Amino acid sequence: MKRNKKYWILCAILVIVIMVLGYTPLMIPGGIYKPMIMGIPYSLWTSFLLTVALVVLTYIGSKVHPGSDEEEEEL
Amino acid sequence: MKVWIYIFFGIFFMLLAFASWKSYRRKRSAEEFMLAGKSIGPILGFLTFSAALFSAFTFMGMPDFFRNHGIGAWTFLAFSDGIMVFFILWFGYLLRKKSKEHNFQGVAGLMVSSYGTRWAGVAMFASAFIFLIPYVAIQIRGISIFLEAAFPGMLPSWVWALIMVVMMLVYAEIGGLKAIVYSDAIQGLILLMVIWLIGGTCIAAFGNVPDLFKAVEEVNAELLSTPGPHGLFSWQFLLGSMIAVVMIPVTQPQLTTRLVVVKDLASMKKMAYAVGIFAILVITPTIFIGMYGAVKYPGVPASEFLSQALLFDQAAPVAALAIVGLFAACLSTTNAQIFALGNELRSLLRGEEKRAMRITRISLFFFAGVVMVFSTLMSDELALLARVSFTGTAMMAPIVLMAVIRKNRPPREVILISFLAFITYLLSLAGFVPDHVGTLRLDLALYLYLVIAVLASVLIRKFFRKKEIAN
Numbered sequence: 001m002k003r004n005k006k007y008w009i010l011c012a013i014l015v016i017v018i019m020v021l022g023y024t025p026l027m028i029p030g031g032i033y034k035p036m037i038m039g040i041p042y043s044l045w046t047s048f049l050l051t052v053a054l055v056v057l058t059y060i061g062s063k064v065h066p067g068s069d070e071e072e073e074e075l
Numbered sequence: 076m077k078v079w080i081y082i083f084f085g086i087f088f089m090l091l092a093f094a095s096w097k098s099y100r101r102k103r104s105a106e107e108f109m110l111a112g113k114s115i116g117p118i119l120g121f122l123t124f125s126a127a128l129f130s131a132f133t134f135m136g137m138p139d140f141f142r143n144h145g146i147g148a149w150t151f152l153a154f155s156d157g158i159m160v161f162f163i164l165w166f167g168y169l170l171r172k173k174s175k176e177h178n179f180q181g182v183a184g185l186m187v188s189s190y191g192t193r194w195a196g197v198a199m200f201a202s203a204f205i206f207l208i209p210y211v212a213i214q215i216r217g218i219s220i221f222l223e224a225a226f227p228g229m230l231p232s233w234v235w236a237l238i239m240v241v242m243m244l245v246y247a248e249i250g251g252l253k254a255i256v257y258s259d260a261i262q263g264l265i266l267l268m269v270i271w272l273i274g275g276t277c278i279a280a281f282g283n284v285p286d287l288f289k290a291v292e293e294v295n296a297e298l299l300s301t302p303g304p305h306g307l308f309s310w311q312f313l314l315g316s317m318i319a320v321v322m323i324p325v326t327q328p329q330l331t332t333r334l335v336v337v338k339d340l341a342s343m344k345k346m347a348y349a350v351g352i353f354a355i356l357v358i359t360p361t362i363f364i365g366m367y368g369a370v371k372y373p374g375v376p377a378s379e380f381l382s383q384a385l386l387f388d389q390a391a392p393v394a395a396l397a398i399v400g401l402f403a404a405c406l407s408t409t410n411a412q413i414f415a416l417g418n419e420l421r422s423l424l425r426g427e428e429k430r431a432m433r434i435t436r437i438s439l440f441f442f443a444g445v446v447m448v449f450s451t452l453m454s455d456e457l458a459l460l461a462r463v464s465f466t467g468t469a470m471m472a473p474i475v476l477m478a479v480i481r482k483n484r485p486p487r488e489v490i491l492i493s494f495l496a497f498i499t500y501l502l503s504l505a506g507f508v509p510d511h512v513g514t515l516r517l518d519l520a521l522y523l524y525l526v527i528a529v530l531a532s533v534l535i536r537k538f539f540r541k542k543e544i545a546n
Contacts, residue, residue, distance in 0.1 A: 015161045019317075022154055023310050028147065033292075033299035039285020041299040044146040044362070047154050048355075054157030055351035061161055062344035067168040 007064040011057050018050050018057075079395030080225070087261070087399050091246060094257035098250035115333075117342035119256055121349035123411075124333045126259035126266070128156075128323065128350070129357050130408030131214040134266060134401055135221075136458035137358060138384065139377045141365020145298035147308030148365070148458075153358040155320035160351035162321050167334045167343050169479045174335045182328045182475065184422025189478035195490050196423045199471060202497055203328050203419055206467035208442070211412045212449035213460050215239060218405040219450070224382040225398050236450050239402070240443045243410045247439065252336070252418075255410050262403040267357055269400040272393045273385055274360025277367035280388075287363060290370045298369055315518040319465035325475045326468035329415035413442045463504065466518050470497040473529045486536055492528045496521045 021027055027050065033041035040048075115123065133152075140148040173179075177188045183196035183203075219235035230238075246254060281287040288299065297304040301313075324330045337343045364384055371388075372380040385401075386394045421435040473493045477485035502508040503517050512520040 011161075012165075015158065019158050022150065023314050023317075028150060028301040028308075028310060028313070030302060031297070031300050033146075033296065036285075036288070039283075039288045041146055041288060043301055044149055044299075047150045051149075051154050051157040051355060054154070054161060055348060055355065058157075058161045058164065058351050059348040061164050062348055065164050065168065065344060067172075067340060 004064045005066045008061060008066055011061040011064065015054060015057055015061075018053055022047060022050055076225075076391040076395055079392045080398055083395050083399040084402075087265075087403060090261050091258060094261070095246060095250045095254050098254035098257065114338045115256055115336050115342075116338060117345040117349070119260055120333065120337040120342055121346040121353065122263040123256040123259035124330060124346060125350050125353040125357070126263040126404070126407050127329050127333060127411040129263075129266065129354070131217050131401060131405045132210075132408075132458065132461045133357060133361065134270060134404055135217050135377075135381050135385075136461060137361035138364035138368060139380060140458040141298075141362055142368035142372070142380060143303075144305060144307045145300065145303035145369075146362070147301040147303050147313065149358065149362065150301070150313050151308065151316050151458075151462075152320065153354055155317040156354040156358075157351060158317060159321045159323065160347045160354070163324055163334065163347040163350070164344060166324060166476075166479065167347065168340060170331070170334055171340060171343065173479050179335050181418045181420075181422025182331050183419045186474060186478055187423065189485060190474075190487055190490065191484055192487060192490070193423070195474060195478075195487075198490055198494050198497075199326075199328075199474060200416075200419050200423060202326070202468050202471045203416060205501070206464045207327070207329075207412050207416060208445055209449055210461060210464035211409045211446045214405050214408055215446060215450040218401050220378050221382060221385075221401055222398070224378070225386060225394075233447075233451060236447060239406060239409070240447050243406055243413065244439060244443055246406075247410055247414050248436070252332075252414060255407065255414055256336075258403070258407045259411065262400075262407040263353070265396070265400040265403050267353070269393070269396045270357060270360045270364075273389060273397060274363040276389055276393065277360075277363045277384070280367060281370075284363070287366050287370075291366050294370050294373060298366070311516045311519055315466065315516055315522070316462055318522055319462060319469045319518070322469035322472040323465055325472045327415075327465070328419050329411040331475070332415055332418060409446065413439060413446065416442050467497070467500055467504075470500050470521060470525070473525050477529065486532050488532050489529055492525065492532065496525050 027046050028043050033043065035042060037045045137148060137152065140151070173189070174185065177185050179185055183200045186195035186199050187193050189195070215236045216232070218239065219232040222235045223230070223232045246258065250257070278284055278287055281290055291298055295304055302308040324334060334343060337346055368380045368384050372383055375383075385397045389397065417435045417439045420438050421431050424431040424434060471493050473489050477489045499508055500518065500521060503510050508517070510517045515523075
């Protein structure tokens with residue numbers, strides 16, 4: 001459980017880092033759409049990859065989240 | 076095309092009838108009717124949550140948003156949804172714990188018992204009513220205009236809207252939330268299928284994805300970067316939208332309720348990442364439809380672009396499926412939202428259960444009537460109106476968050492703090508309050524105020540409690 005909590009906190013920190021990154025000029029530079037990957041504009045492919053990373057972190061988070069059904073049943 | 080429409084509508088109505096029959100119980104309790112017995116599994120759970128979240132607004136609003144404002148629309152919705160699904164893991168767990176302690180009947184009712192005052196529930200209900208009604212109305216208007224375009228001269232748009240509202244009421248009355256959950260699942264799957272079929276056609280019109288973006292570059296290169304040709308997608312707008320979207324499961328009762336009615340925590344966790352996958356799958360094709368529209372239909376009104384791109388430029392079976400898909404999306408979303416309002420009202424009512432249910436059922440008709448009237452007064456800006464709805468209800472988020480986070484009774488001044496932000500936002504929409512504080516957008520300024528004021532309230536209480544103990 002303790003180890004799970006550590007991983008859960010790590011996931012939460014990574015989500016916050018991605019979230020902050022998503023609103024910096026690094027990800028959404030004004031008026032710039034190059035370099036393109038497979039013809040897809042820069043901000044679109046970067047934010048797409050970040051979104052996929054968020055969903056992967058949610059998947060990992062769902063496995064390491066310290067809350068459990070037993071805990072819910074107790075209430 | 077008409078033959079295909081009749082075939083697909085026939086299949087859709089048969090599925091709805093089957094769902095109603097499966098959900099109907101003659102002697103069911105109020106909890107079975109309003110909360111589906113809190114026994115929804117992970118697959119139905121994620122489909123109903125996704126369908127309530129991605130509705131006609133995604134199908135019609137997002138392509139138009141991409142067409143007019145460019146690729147920043149991805150960050151506006153999909154990236155924000157990615158953050159929201161992770162947030163669900165944390166918030167959903169705490170919400171479910173609190174719901175069991177207080178025997179959840181609705182968000183408003185949960186707030187009443189958490190804060191020990193009816194004002195908390197009334198404030199939540201008022202915010203949901205004020206911001207959900209226009210949101211539901213715009214969806215009904217959107218689809219009725221679309222149906223008018225598909226069947227020119229057959230019926231005026233208000234009659235289409237009336238048919239939909241009546242169908243929605245009959246369906247909800249027969250099957251309750253369980254039937255709505257089934258219709259959400261049907262709608263979610265139709266939506267996903269049809270949006271990819273249309274997205275695929277839009278790509279095929281240019282050969283492939285790189286050529287589609289190349290064509291957009293030639294027409295209007297500003298669409299390929301932020302803030303877009305009209306400067307809408309500034310970092311402030313996107314950040315404000317993200318906060319509003321992340322707060323959707325907290326403050327939009329149709330979604331909060333869905334986190335509670337899932338049968339166990341493991342199912343809710345599965346639901347969270349499944350919604351994230353669904354979000355990526357359903358928003359991606361709207362990029363292609365929007366970019367297609369940017370090249371083929373720049374500058375035309377939204378209704379003209381949508382009827383061309385979703386109907387007349389498609390093969391007959393795809394266009395027919397689009398009509399049925401949109402109808403289904405609108406039906407299940409409006410159903411979910413109006414039913415949620417009814418449930419919120421019921422959770423505020425005291426006294427005998429039979430009487431409370433009677434009032435709730437009458438209120439569903441009342442809400443549907445209000446939605447009908449509003450649907451004749453709305454504009455075409457579906458995505459922006461959705462954002463206004465999300466932002467408006469997000470102002471009340473501290474009330475729910477404090478109730479869910481705190482083990483003891485949360486400080487009551489949080490109700491007043493949130494309500495002040497809510498009223499200020501409402502006044503800004505009416506033009507009585509400026510929409511910027513200096514260079515900061517008003518919504519961001521209000522979020523900042525909420526964080527500072529709630530933190531100050533907690534710290535001041537802590538300080539006085541310590542002083543009291545010391546004395």
